[in-house]
Amino acid sequence: xxxxxxxxxxxxxxxxxxxxxxxxxxxxxxxxxxxxxxxxxxxxxxxxxxxxxxxxxxxxxxxxxxxxxxxxxxxxxxxxxxxxxxxxxxxxxxxxxxxxxxxxxxxxxxxxxxxxxxxxxxx
Numbered sequence: 001x002x003x004x005x006x007x008x009x010x011x012x013x014x015x016x017x018x019x020x021x022x023x024x025x026x027x028x029x030x031x032x033x034x035x036x037x038x039x040x041x042x043x044x045x046x047x048x049x050x051x052x053x054x055x056x057x058x059x060x061x062x063x064x065x066x067x068x069x070x071x072x073x074x075x076x077x078x079x080x081x082x083x084x085x086x087x088x089x090x091x092x093x094x095x096x097x098x099x100x101x102x103x104x105x106x107x108x109x110x111x112x113x114x115x116x117x118x119x120x121x122x123x
Contacts, residue, residue, distance in 0.1 A: 001025040002121045003045060007037040007063065008052040008079075013106075017050065020110050021117065034058025038066055046074050048120055050104075053080040061098060068099040075120040081106030 004026050006017050011032070018028045029044070031037035035058050041049065049067065053060035064076055078100040093103075101123075102116045 001027065002047040002117070003027045003029070004048040004050060004117070005029045005031060005037060005040055005046045005074075006050045007031045007034065007055075007060065009033065009055040010052070013052070017113065020113060024114065024117075026117070034060065034063045037063055041067060041072055041074055042070075048075050048077065048117065050077045050079065050117075053078055064098045064100055075123070076100045077102045077104055077116050077120060079104040079106055079108070 001024070004021055006014055006021075006028060007030075008014050008017070009032055014030045014032065018030055021028050029040055029046070031040055034055060037049070037051065038058070040046065049063070051060040051063055060078060060080075064078065067074055067076065076099065080103075101120045104112065104116050
């Protein structure tokens, strides 16, 4: 199965997504911030990055942009629920324009998560 890095500043999301994907046989790494995620991506062979967009410090957009500028061979799924006056749709459209392979609006179901992972890992 795939080596997947899950990036989210919400520990509950990290735990939930990790559990779902581990049950499917994937090797899961987690990061609670963009700096840690970038270090992990550069030091390990990550196949898929599942990243939140809105986070403090280094956000998901910056992580996606850095991955693409460095031509890192990672498939990216961007997820967002939006906040305040920034909609999830705006965040996800921005992520897609920067090179996210798939987008996943929050909240999402287990089936939606698995379908996105299967879609990017089958390419």
